[in-house]
Amino acid sequence: xxxxxxxxxxxxxxxxxxxxxxxxxxxxxxxxxxxxxxxxxxxxxxxxxxxxxxxxxxxxxxxxxxxxxxxxxxxxxxxxxxxxxxxxxxxxxxxxxxxxxxxxxxxxxxxxxxxxxxxxxxxxxxxxxxxxxxxxxxxxxxxxxxxxxxxxxxxxxxxxxxxxxxxxxxxxxxxxxxxxxxxxxxxxxxxxxxxxxxxxxxxxxxxxxxxxxxxxxxxxxxxxxxxxxxxxxxxxxxxxxxxxxxxxxxxxxxxxxxxxxxxxxxxxxxxxxxxxxxxxxxxxxxxxxxxxxxxxxxxxxxxxxxxxxxx
Amino acid sequence: xxxxxxxxxxxxxxxxxxxxxxxxxxxxxxxxxxxxxxxxxxxxxxxxxxxxxxxxxxxxxxxxxxxxxxxxxxxxxxxxxxxxxxxxxxxxxxxxxxxxxx
Numbered sequence: 001x002x003x004x005x006x007x008x009x010x011x012x013x014x015x016x017x018x019x020x021x022x023x024x025x026x027x028x029x030x031x032x033x034x035x036x037x038x039x040x041x042x043x044x045x046x047x048x049x050x051x052x053x054x055x056x057x058x059x060x061x062x063x064x065x066x067x068x069x070x071x072x073x074x075x076x077x078x079x080x081x082x083x084x085x086x087x088x089x090x091x092x093x094x095x096x097x098x099x100x101x102x103x104x105x106x107x108x109x110x111x112x113x114x115x116x117x118x119x120x121x122x123x124x125x126x127x128x129x130x131x132x133x134x135x136x137x138x139x140x141x142x143x144x145x146x147x148x149x150x151x152x153x154x155x156x157x158x159x160x161x162x163x164x165x166x167x168x169x170x171x172x173x174x175x176x177x178x179x180x181x182x183x184x185x186x187x188x189x190x191x192x193x194x195x196x197x198x199x200x201x202x203x204x205x206x207x208x209x210x211x212x213x214x215x216x217x218x219x220x221x222x223x224x225x226x227x228x229x230x231x232x233x234x235x236x237x238x239x240x241x242x243x244x245x246x247x248x249x250x251x252x253x254x255x256x257x258x259x260x261x262x263x264x265x266x267x268x269x270x271x272x273x274x275x276x277x278x279x280x281x282x283x284x285x286x287x288x289x290x291x292x293x294x295x296x297x298x299x300x301x302x303x304x305x306x307x308x309x310x311x
Numbered sequence: 312x313x314x315x316x317x318x319x320x321x322x323x324x325x326x327x328x329x330x331x332x333x334x335x336x337x338x339x340x341x342x343x344x345x346x347x348x349x350x351x352x353x354x355x356x357x358x359x360x361x362x363x364x365x366x367x368x369x370x371x372x373x374x375x376x377x378x379x380x381x382x383x384x385x386x387x388x389x390x391x392x393x394x395x396x397x398x399x400x401x402x403x404x405x406x407x408x409x410x411x412x413x
Contacts, residue, residue, distance in 0.1 A: 100344045
């Protein structure tokens, strides 16, 4: 018979130590587990805890899931987020949705930092704008950033190119612009000093909106003519086809600034004889570009003189 | 008789002339869910970063992990053949299992 030797460690000591080495699961942890049973309302997951953990169907994905069998199968291994502590039965609640949320925000931040254009289908519209899903997250396009002639209701199910305006996980804000995506596309083919044909889309007290190949540019009232103008209505009518010169492209804000003033030979020509302005627009724009280049050159030389003077 | 298990994961690629953004999604019947971040090629060596993230996910079948990385290599090589002016249409045709976004 074996003699019990004193090892300086009693059975009681051992029992006291055990709980310290019991692996504990805390809410917020991400653990690996295996699906071992699917039920209509959820799934039982083995994550190595004493009792199987529960994954409710609502927590299975960032997307809506009606039937657990559509998104997982028995025996499948993957990672899970621990949503809540053990209940009275010692069961933990798990989530995949949380993991997907974190990933989705991470991805969207990346897309924004790359200034990528994304495509998404509009699934709902409201008074303020339109709603889309980007990487499973709900995004909002304010009405002022929707660039389309159709009524908003007809946009449902349409896929639009979009750029990011705001990505803020903490405030759960994902704001996108359709206008910026279109303007960027168009801007790649536009340059300052270029004359384009456009159609007057709308007239406001501060200027006229001109449609140039699907995007809208602003012809500010101060850029219509060298003469003072009371209202753009006295010069243009909605639907009129005109020629305008691009004077500024702001890709950041998605704005195209236009001018007819710079195409005038004599102050007030836009009011008295628009036809003459449009007929000679290209050659006048060429002169404008030469003038701009000369000015830029002069500025550069001035700056260089200043630099050498300070040396 | 052995059957090949259905592919559970797929690459998603944002395609532009300047760069690629690569990420891996989990595939479901009608939807996809994000598995990895997006990584830029060539700015941040997307291939290596993707490999590191995928390797941490030991629950993804090893064969499938290798397959995804091989596809990433192929698509990067295809994109880099600038002389031949690769288009996203060409890429879609060549890699039907990858989702390309422009």
